[in-house]
Amino acid sequence: MRDFETKLTERIRRLPESRVRDAMEYSLLAGGKRIRPNLLYAVMQGYRQDPETADDFACALEMIHTYSLIHDDLPAMDNDDLRRGRPTCHRQFDEATAILAGDGLLTYAPQIALQSEWPGEVKAQCTAVLLEMAGPAGMVLGQCLDMKEEEGVTDWEALKEVHRNKTGCLLSAPLMIGACLCGHAEDAEKWHEIGEKTGLAFQIQDDILDTELTPEEFGKSTSDEGNNKVTSVNLLGIEEAADMMERLYSEAEDGIRLMEGFDSAPLISLIEQIRVRRK
Ligand code: GRG
Numbered sequence: 001m002r003d004f005e006t007k008l009t010e011r012i013r014r015l016p017e018s019r020v021r022d023a024m025e026y027s028l029l030a031g032g033k034r035i036r037p038n039l040l041y042a043v044m045q046g047y048r049q050d051p052e053t054a055d056d057f058a059c060a061l062e063m064i065h066t067y068s069l070i071h072d073d074l075p076a077m078d079n080d081d082l083r084r085g086r087p088t089c090h091r092q093f094d095e096a097t098a099i100l101a102g103d104g105l106l107t108y109a110p111q112i113a114l115q116s117e118w119p120g121e122v123k124a125q126c127t128a129v130l131l132e133m134a135g136p137a138g139m140v141l142g143q144c145l146d147m148k149e150e151e152g153v154t155d156w157e158a159l160k161e162v163h164r165n166k167t168g169c170l171l172s173a174p175l176m177i178g179a180c181l182c183g184h185a186e187d188a189e190k191w192h193e194i195g196e197k198t199g200l201a202f203q204i205q206d207d208i209l210d211t212e213l214t215p216e217e218f219g220k221s222t223s224d225e226g227n228n229k230v231t232s233v234n235l236l237g238i239e240e241a242a243d244m245m246e247r248l249y250s251e252a253e254d255g256i257r258l259m260e261g262f263d264s265a266p267l268i269s270l271i272e273q274i275r276v277r278r279k
Contacts, residue, residue, distance in 0.1 A: 004034055004037055004058070004062075005029060007055050007058070007059055008028055008029065008059055008062060008063075009025070009029065011056075011059050011108075011112055012025045012028060012029075015104075015108070019093070019097055020101055020104050021104070022093075023089055023092075023093045023097045023098060023100070023101035023104075024063075024066075024101045024104050024105055026089060026092060026093070026101075027066050027069070027070050027083070027084075027101060028062065028063065028066045028105065030083070030085070030086050031084050031085065032062070032065070032066070032069075032084055033277070033279075034062060035171070035274060036058075036061040036062060036170060036171065036173070036174050037058035037059070037062050037174070038270055039171065039174035039175060039178075039270065040054050040057060040058050040061060040174035040175075040177060040178050041054060041058060042178075042266040042267040042269075042270045043174065043175055043177075043178025043179065043191075043267060044178055044181065044182065045263070045266040045267075046178075046259075046262045046263045046264060046265075046266055047178065047179075047182035047183075047184065047261070047262060047263075048263065049181070049182050053117075053118075054178065054181055055116075056112050056113055056115065056116035057113055057126060057130070057174075057177050057181070058174075059109075060109035060112050060113040060127075061109075061130065061170070061173060061174055061177075063105040063106075063108060063109040063112070064105065064106060064109045064130065064134045066105055067101075067102040067103075067104075067105035067106040067109075068134075068139060068143070068170070069083055069084075070089045070090075070098050070101055070102040070105070071099070072143070073088040073089065073090065073098075074090055074095065074098060074099065075090065077143075077147070080220060082215055082220055083220055084220070089101055089102075106134075109130070110127050110130065110131060113127045113130060114127055122181060125180050125185065126177045126180050126181060129173060129176045129177055129180060129188070130177060133169040133170055133172055133173035133176070134169070134170060134173070138165055138169035139165060139166055139170050141165045142162050142163070142166025142167070142168075142169065143166055145158075145161060145165065145166070146162045146166055153230050154230065156232070156235050159230060159231075159232065159235060160200065163199060163200050163203040164196050164200065167199040167202060167203045167206075168195055168196040168197075168198075168199025168200060168203075169195075169196075170199075171195045171196075171198050171199040171202065172191065172192045172194075172195025172196060172199065173195070174195075175191035175192070175194060175195045176188045176192055176195070178191075179191050184261070187259060187260070190255065190259065191259075193255065194252050194255040194256060197248045197249075197251050197252040197255070198248070198249070198252045198271065198274075200248050201244075201245045201246075201248035201249045201252065201275075202274065203232070204232040204233075204241050204242075204244055204245040205245050205275075205277070207231040207232045207233045207241065208232075208233060208238065208245070209277075209278065209279070210231070210233075211233055211238065232244070249271065249275050253268050253271055256268055
């Protein structure tokens with residue numbers, strides 16, 4: 001199987017040369033962990049289907065994720081200087097180009113998905129899942145709730161709602177898309193719940209790592225503490241947050257083991273790698 005970086009590059013290079021294409025490529029190929037594409041590939045393996053047939057959706061997921069990071073880093077949002085260990089897109093290029101690079105990735109992702117070779121009904125269903133999870137009932141809603149944090153989020157229940165949408169939805173999307181591509185759309189809601197648990201655990205882990213690592217080690221700039229952010233660590237304390245993270249990862253893995261007709265080994269192995277990540 002050609003490596004994922006090559007697949008992303010191929011798709012970006014189909015676009016006409018331009019400054020916005022350069023900025024899209026700069027952020028996309030900056031060495032992210034590729035968790036969302038790998039979740040999709042692990043679900044394909046679990047349902048015993050060829051993972052490569054999901055390449056277009058894997059690339060689309062990474063494009064939407066990267067757009068969200070570019071826009072999240074903008075001065076109007078988090079105003080960050082460092083992302084994936086390099087200057088953020090607006091620092092490397094300029095603010096207008098970074099906005100366009102995000103727009104380009106967000107709009108090119110469904111185009112790639114809909115140009116894939118899957119039957120029309122299947123790709124329409126999967127693209128709808130992708131956009132629902134990314135949009136104003138999913139990740140965009142989470143970002144909106146997060147932005148009004150100072151007035152809105154003061155307790156754990158409210159913070160969970162932010163993370164369920166902001167982080168959980170885009171981790172649920174590959175699981176749900178994998179199920180739909182493999183003919184198991186009836187299980188999409190169960191996969192959504194597993195993704196939400198994984199997303200919440202992942203976000204708590206991010207909060208814990210933020211207290212432990214330097215920006216250089218973590219590859220991104222501002223710390224939550226310096227930003228006065230309400231986090232799972234300052235609401236629950238580090239020990240309770242760590243316990244909660246472990247519990248959520250375990251519950252997600254238990255849910256995966258219960259999925260019918262599914263070989264859970266590849267996906268559990270991936271989640272175990274995420275569980276011990278240090279960046
Ligand atoms: C701008 C609509 C919009 C949304 C932004 C993703 C996001 C929402 C904000 C980024 C900040 C953040 C901490 C989000 C929580 C999800 C998260 C931990 C993202 C980072 O994902 P990783 O660790 O990143 O998979 P890499 O760089 O490895 O791909």
